[in-house]
Amino acid sequence: MTPRRRRGEELVSAIHKAVLAEVAEHGYAGTTYDGVAARAGTSKPVLYRRWPTKAAMVLDASLEASPGLTLPPDTGSLSGDLKAFLRTAQSMMERAGRQTLLSLLAELDRSAGESLRDLLFARGADIIEPLLDRARARGELGDSPLPPRVITLALNLVRHEVVIVGALTEETLDIIVDEIAVPLLTSRSLRGTPGSA
Amino acid sequence: MTPRRRRGEELVSAIHKAVLAEVAEHGYAGTTYDGVAARAGTSKPVLYRRWPTKAAMVLDASLEASPGLTLPPDTGSLSGDLKAFLRTAQSMMERAGRQTLLSLLAELDRSAGESLRDLLFARGADIIEPLLDRARARGELGDSPLPPRVITLALNLVRHEVVIVGALTEETLDIIVDEIAVPLLTSRSLRGTPGSA
DNA sequence: CCTCTAGGGAACGTTTCGTATCTTGCCTGG
């Protein structure tokens, strides 16, 4: 037998793979340091040297596996663009797993939670902005600046449905876009953005 | 010494109280059957006879302690009414605790989760509807029926902020109401509810 | 070739879990 001994990058990557496999097989709650160590062919001290908690370990593994959000191709309409984008956001969250996301949110403190924000929020506004620019170029939107919360509205609703409610059908996504997000974005720019005062 | 032995209602109530105290003191993750049994002056078998999991036990205790949502007094405007209502919803969720809510969402299966919906969703639409009726009576809204998702929009956003983001300032709540919910509710009724087609 | 770092094995005490067993207070029916 050849007792090969992995190091650094190679080792970490193998551990991440083992973590994701354990989570997929036993769920987040059923994932243990012992189980990961066994599957990865390593030992607990190796894991504890790198991650102080299970949450941190699973988070790192999930982050590595996450494809990240990208700007979808132009579909010809704001509605279509938003739906395409939101679908990638949805699949990203569902890939990580609802139970896992909820557990990470519950267990990670504010400091470690910063990285989790990358997975869950992933600079969503930075992707939606270009979609709105496209829409403006088409004449779907006015030029008045939109409040940040209005921009991220649709993504926040998708996150709410996927993470808290636990389900997001195609139909619901259509409603979020066509009955809520798009009407608000366009009506705001057609009328004078009255504000609260 | 008088080894009084409590039964039924009285016992359950004492246990619930102990559960909430344990959660308040050690957090949801730090709450254990042993700890609850010790604090309640009972024993683990008594707990296991009633609740199969910690999540079910904490849920029951939280439900008993939750005041439930109520119709706020008329503030004279839809914006004011909505804010008053959403503040009670917020305080209800914050009373239960973010970590606790997230953990319960993560651990409860669909069947047991039904009760949790009472705590988190609590027939929100049933309370918002009367607020909208008031607004119609004032002439703030048209008569066209509003889609369900538009009605619960503000509550969903509040839930998202409190549970997922972990913070909801007065300022953010104002924005949700005045820049998102109210504009959408009113613009919808002023224009012909165009829909997606 | 030597050294030093870090991987990996093994075992430890502790905590919590979930259950089984037993005694006994207390409610109920006769």
Next chain:
DNA sequence: CCAGGCAAGATACGAAACGTTCCCTAGAGG
């Protein structure tokens, strides 16, 4: 009022996971 039974509460248990310690050694670098 007494006899039965039901459930409270105490105790103890094995299993599992935790988090840590000790030690040995593969393998990278000088």
